[in-house]
Amino acid sequence: MKRPPIFGLMAEFDSPSDLLQAARKAYAEGYRRLDAYSPFPIEQVSEAIGHHRSRVPLVVLIGGLLGGIGGYLMQYWISVLNYPLNVGGRPLNSWPSFIVVTFEMTILGGALFAVFGMLALNRLPMPYHPVFNVERFAFASKDRFFLCIYAADPRFDRAQTERFLQSLNPKQVSEVPH
Amino acid sequence: MAEDPTVEASQSGKAPVIAPGYTFATVTDKISAIVLSRRTTLGWVMGFGVGMLLTMLLLVAVSYLFLKGVGIWGINMPIAWGFAIVNFVWWIGIGHAGTLISAILLLLNQPWRNSINRFAEAMTLFAVMCAGMFPILHLGRPWLAYWLFPYPNTMQVWPQFRSPLVWDVFAVSTYFTVSLLFWFVGLIPDLGTLRDRSQSRFARAAYGFLAMGWRGSARHWKNYESAYLLLAGLATPLVVSVHTVVSFDFAISILPGWHTTIFPPYFVAGAIYSGFAMVLVIAIPIRKYYGLGDMITMRHLENSAKVMLTTGLVVAYGYLIEGFMAWYRSDEFDFFMLKNRMLGPYAPLYWLLIFCNIVAPQVLWSRRVRQSVGSLFAVSITVLIGMWLERFIIVITSLHRDFLTSSWGMYYPTKWDWFTYVGTIGFFVMAMYLFIRFLPMISIFEMRTLLPQAEVGAEAK
Numbered sequence: 001m002k003r004p005p006i007f008g009l010m011a012e013f014d015s016p017s018d019l020l021q022a023a024r025k026a027y028a029e030g031y032r033r034l035d036a037y038s039p040f041p042i043e044q045v046s047e048a049i050g051h052h053r054s055r056v057p058l059v060v061l062i063g064g065l066l067g068g069i070g071g072y073l074m075q076y077w078i079s080v081l082n083y084p085l086n087v088g089g090r091p092l093n094s095w096p097s098f099i100v101v102t103f104e105m106t107i108l109g110g111a112l113f114a115v116f117g118m119l120a121l122n123r124l125p126m127p128y129h130p131v132f133n134v135e136r137f138a139f140a141s142k143d144r145f146f147l148c149i150y151a152a153d154p155r156f157d158r159a160q161t162e163r164f165l166q167s168l169n170p171k172q173v174s175e176v177p178h
Numbered sequence: 179m180a181e182d183p184t185v186e187a188s189q190s191g192k193a194p195v196i197a198p199g200y201t202f203a204t205v206t207d208k209i210s211a212i213v214l215s216r217r218t219t220l221g222w223v224m225g226f227g228v229g230m231l232l233t234m235l236l237l238v239a240v241s242y243l244f245l246k247g248v249g250i251w252g253i254n255m256p257i258a259w260g261f262a263i264v265n266f267v268w269w270i271g272i273g274h275a276g277t278l279i280s281a282i283l284l285l286l287n288q289p290w291r292n293s294i295n296r297f298a299e300a301m302t303l304f305a306v307m308c309a310g311m312f313p314i315l316h317l318g319r320p321w322l323a324y325w326l327f328p329y330p331n332t333m334q335v336w337p338q339f340r341s342p343l344v345w346d347v348f349a350v351s352t353y354f355t356v357s358l359l360f361w362f363v364g365l366i367p368d369l370g371t372l373r374d375r376s377q378s379r380f381a382r383a384a385y386g387f388l389a390m391g392w393r394g395s396a397r398h399w400k401n402y403e404s405a406y407l408l409l410a411g412l413a414t415p416l417v418v419s420v421h422t423v424v425s426f427d428f429a430i431s432i433l434p435g436w437h438t439t440i441f442p443p444y445f446v447a448g449a450i451y452s453g454f455a456m457v458l459v460i461a462i463p464i465r466k467y468y469g470l471g472d473m474i475t476m477r478h479l480e481n482s483a484k485v486m487l488t489t490g491l492v493v494a495y496g497y498l499i500e501g502f503m504a505w506y507r508s509d510e511f512d513f514f515m516l517k518n519r520m521l522g523p524y525a526p527l528y529w530l531l532i533f534c535n536i537v538a539p540q541v542l543w544s545r546r547v548r549q550s551v552g553s554l555f556a557v558s559i560t561v562l563i564g565m566w567l568e569r570f571i572i573v574i575t576s577l578h579r580d581f582l583t584s585s586w587g588m589y590y591p592t593k594w595d596w597f598t599y600v601g602t603i604g605f606f607v608m609a610m611y612l613f614i615r616f617l618p619m620i621s622i623f624e625m626r627t628l629l630p631q632a633e634v635g636a637e638a639k
Contacts, residue, residue, distance in 0.1 A: 016634050023396075039202060039371070040626040041399040044634055051397045056404040064412075078328060078336040087340055100345040100423055104352040107416045111356045111409055115363055118405035122398045125390035132393070138374040140394050141367070143202035 004151035007130035007178050008034075009161055010137070011147045011170035016042050019145035022168040023048040026149060029164060033153035037131070037146040059117035060110050067109015071102045133177050148176060193480070195290045196628050197472035205473075205625045209618050210375050212468055218615065221467065226611040232604020239597035240315065248318050250594045257577045257589040262316035264569045265599050267424055268452065269309035270350065271445075271565065274417055275453020276302030277357060280364070281413035284406075290481060292624035293473045297464065297613070298457050299361040304609040305456070306354045308602040313346075315598070342426040349423040356416055360409050363402075366392050367623040421449040428572065434515040435576035438503060444496030451489040451535075452565035454482045455558040460610065462555045464619065473620055480548045486561065487542040493568075494536045511581055519575045523588065528571055534564025 013019045016038065023036050023045050036045045046052075079085070080092040090097075119125070131137050131148060140146050147168075149161055165173045196205075243250060253260040276298040283291035314323045326347045328337050337344045369389035376382045392398070425445035428436035458479065465474040504516040519528050538560045547553045579586045613619065626632055 016632060020634050036396040037394045038396065038399070039206070039394060040367075040623045040632060041403050042396070042632075042634060043400075043403075046396040046400040049396055051400055054401045054404040056401050057408060060405075060408045060412075074328065075339045079339055083334070083336040085338065087338070090340065094340055097340040100342075100419070100426075101339060101348045103419060104345075104348040104416075107412050107419075108352045108355060110412045111359055114405045114408050114412070115359045118363070118401050119390070121401050122395075124392065124398075127386075127391050129391060129393055137393075141371040141374045141392075142206045 003178075004156070006151050006158075007133075007176040008148050008150040008152075008156070009158075009165055010131065010134055010149075010174050010176050011165040011168060012136055012139075012172045012174070013145040013147070013168075013170055016045075016145060018169070019147060020044050020048060022147050022165075022170070025168060026147060026164075030155050031149050031153050031161075033150040033156075035148050035150075037137070037140040037148070039141055039143060039145075055121060056114065056118050059121070060114045063113020063117070064106050064110035066113075068102055068106035070109070071105025072098060074105075075101055130176050130178050134174050136172065136174065144171075193476040195293065195475060195477055196625065197475065200472070200629060201631065202626050202629065205629065206371060206375070206622055208470075208473075209620050209622050209625065210372055212614070213372060213616060213618055214376050214381065222611060222615065226608060226615075229604045229606075229608030229611055232601055233608050234604075235597050236601020236605055239594050239601055242594065243315060243598070244320070248316065250592060251598075252589055252591045252595055254587055254589070256580060256585050256587050257574060259316075259573050259577060260589055261591050261595040261599055262312040264566070264573050265602065266309050266312035266316075267445075267569045267573075268566045269305045269312070269602065270353075270424060271421060271449035271452045271569075272456045272562075273302040273305035273309065273353075273357070273453065274421060274446070274449035275457050276300070276305075277353075277360075277413050277417040278450055278453065279457070280360060281410040281417065284410045285414060289628055290477060292628055293475075293620050294457065294461060294478055294482075295624070296361075296364065296617075296621045297460060297610075297619045299357065299364065300610065300613045300617075300619070301453075301456060301460060302357050303354070303361060304606050304613075306350070306357060307609070308606050310350060310354065311602060312598075342423065342430045345423045346427055349420045353416060353420045356409070356413055360413055363406060363409065364621060364624075365617065366390065367394065367402075368618045368621060370394065371622055372618065418446055421445045428576075433576050433580060434504075434509070434511045435500075435519070435572065438500065440496055440499045440503070444493060444499075447489045447492035447496065448565060448568060451486060451493055452562055454486045454489070455561040455565070458482050458486075458554055458558040459562065462551055462558075464614070466551075468614075468619075470620065473625065476549060479551065479554055483542050483548045483554055483557075486558075487539060490535065490539045490542075490561070497532070497536070514579070515576060518579050519571060522575065522579070524571065524575050524578075527567055528575070531564055531567035531571055534560045535568060538564075 011022065013022060019036055019038060020042065023034075026034055027049055032050065034049055036049055038045065075098045076093060079094075079098075084092050086092075131140075131146075134146075136144065137146065147165070147170075149156060149165070151158075155161075162173055200208075251260055251262070253262075276295075279291050279298045280295040283295075314320045317323060326337065326344070337347075366389060369385050370392035373382055373385040373389050376385060422442040422445065425441035429438060429441040431437060461474050461479065461482070465471050501516055504512040507513075519525070539557055541547045541553070542557060547557070574589050578589055
């Protein structure tokens with residue numbers, strides 16, 4: 001696919017409600033490759049642009065299971081197979097004593113997968129992204145709300161999309177260079 | 179956030195979570211200005227300097243320890259666990275309030291936590307660092323500390339997983355790792371804010387590097403919120419488990435005064451008790467000197483005081499049951515342990531502990547006291563001292579006179595014990611000062627969600 005001449009068009013809004021409305025209208029208009037930016041999480045906005053489910057919970061479940069099973073197997077292998085020691089006549093596989101470490105490893109696995117899984121799903125770290133080329137975008141981390149429609153969207157048309165964004169009552173519409 | 183906290187508060191007559199009149203911009207500017215544009219005051223330099231000097235004292239104490247060995251401390255046979263274990267338990271307990279605030283209160287949907295979770299989590303991290311030093315220094319040969327972890331080695335030996343001391347290694351290292359991750363994840367959006375706000379090139383690069391290109395995308399927020407909530411869900415059982423495992427170090431043994439099933443719940447309650455005391459000790463000066471009374475309001479201080487009062491009563495119940503069980507068990511050694519605590523050579527410390535932990539905090543029943551910043555500060559310091567004495571009494575009085583009269587002994591801390599202890603307090607102070615200077619001490623993005631403007635209006639639905 002040929003690279004479009006610009007990355008997309010970005011509209012700036014004043015309030016979370018305006019952003020949500022704009023996001024819903026853009027989605028209804030048929031735009032699918034778009035993103036919204038806000039200084040704090042707004043649950044409805046990600047739904048409005050068609051991002052309904054996060055895969056993070058599944059990743060955490062896998063991490064927790066790997067940690068827990070791995071933790072128990074490690075103790076089993078060490079205490080039963082590789083280095084069996086008779087302590088007070090207890091069975092080599094004295095599972096009640098292994099619960100604590102198994103539990104801690106479950107938590108550790110889940111937490112590591114939660115953080116690194118979230119970063120990976122978000123494609124972070126990403127030192128460069130075209131949206132930062134818009135000067136006003138620095139306010140996305142303060143008090144402004146942005147909606148960006150990517151030029152890669154099949155329905156994107158430089159003039160028509162700009163007209164559409166203007167119709168949403170934004171503070172400003174700007175071009176996002178690559 | 180379903181309801182507007184400022185409105186809700188004014189209706190119920192309580193102090194609000196955040197003073198009215200703030201906007202997204204002013205919240206952002208107020209918190210980030212402390213880091214970015216406020217001049218470093220003489221007070222900061224002096225506070226940091228004191229912490230730094232005491233950290234140097236810690237380095238001296240530790241260097242001498244490495245040269246001479248643990249013999250420079252007051253420990254002996256039978257009291258092999260002296261200050262090192264007392265301080266370890268005390269510090270790690272202090273850390274617990276941070277996780278309680280950041281994780282448990284998040285799950286319980288208590289939005290007032292948003293203005294105190296960040297520095298409470300930082301407090302947790304630094305307290306766990308201080309705690310972690312002690313068992314390692316106490317090893318005797320601290321340079322072999324990595325032997326605690328199961329790793330393939332040429333000696334062909336492995337840790338003993340039936341030992342609570344090994345459980346502790348896993349519990350504390352997991353606790354530190356998860357606390358660090360939780361804290362850092364919470365910081366990412368605020369680091370993005372600092373990156374966009376900072377004027378100097380260096381600060382921009384540093385915060386930008388740490389923010390990892392965070393841009394507040396709706397897709398990112400969705401994954402972010404999910405991960406943050408799950409981390410809270412994982413940290414909640416973890417924080418309860420950590421002090422439980424610490425109490426197992428004692429309870430699994432057969433020593434009178436240690437071998438009791440009340441230990442896990444009473445240790446966890448005590449941890450939260452001392453932790454909230456430390457939260458108040460940190461919050462009260464911060465809100466005064468940085469003018470953050472609008473964000474860390476009387477509501478926060480009062481709630482913390484209530485948590486202290488509750489957990490303090492659980493701790494009191496623990497003491498009561500300890501005494502009752504020693505009598506009810508009809509075991510000569512248990513009963514002697516109790517008598518020795520109350521009337522033996524360490525009795526003054528025991529009664530001071532009862533005063534600090536049980537008697538004095540009862541003033542928190544009074545609303546007047548809970549509304550007075552000065553008295554809250556005084557009570558918190560008292561509780562911190564009391565909780566330290568509690569660990570001293572548990573560790574020392576149980577060890578010093580056990581089953582055989584011939585093996586009795588006394589424990590007196592040496593100056594090196596004190597230097598190490600005071601040194602870690604200095605390290606904690608220094609780390610907190612650095613944190614306040616270089617990172618946003620209140621979570622900016624979570625404060626924005628507390629504002630009435632953050633609510634997506636009904637017209638959009």
